[in-house]
Amino acid sequence: TQLLEQSPQFLSIQEGENLTVYCNSSSVFSSLQWYRQEPGEGPVLLVTVVTGGEVKKLKRLTFQFGDARKDSSLHITAAQPGDTGLYLCLTNFGNEKLTFGTGTRLTIIP
């Protein structure tokens, strides 16, 4: 079974703090996407990473794809209340198996 584990499962921090969310697997994946889901809505794509070691920045969000292509991280600088939501990683492990990670529920306290 190919699993995508995310950590932490829950995170509640003050506005202005920094945080990192992790997505790990024991299997190699060819590419990975990060989505954010807000209450009452469907997930929205944040980024796609495809190259081992790749780093992508999206304003205050920095995404990294591990060299071994088994892990990825999302770092948020100076978190804001609008960053609150469920963060999900997604891959297909290079086969048909579209799999979401276990999710990280982030709450930013004003």
Place this chain on the structure above:
Amino acid sequence: DTEVTQTPKHLVMGMTNKKSLKCEQHMGHRAMYWYKQKAKKPPELMFVYSYEKLSINESVPSRFSPECPNSSLLNLHLHALQPEDSALYLCASSQAHIAGGPLTDTQYFGPGTRLTVL
């Protein structure tokens, strides 16, 4: 327009009812997806349609029956559901779905239908 619409927003049904969930997109996407999301859990893939043909069925019970009448519409027909089928059902679309290829296309999700089975 990057919108995926789903109707109804909420649905309550009994175990003997037959109902349908509808999903529509007008982005010219040729891949459409159904996901099931239980409370506090990530979405789980149910079905993938590629060019209006069923491409992936993740061993979903036959009480769920998908249908893709044309490239813009995706239905999910429900019959004899169980209370444990209560969940948020999400529809998504993407430009294409290449089985076994790297995941690069953006999936655009609708807001979901919250289903309660009594």
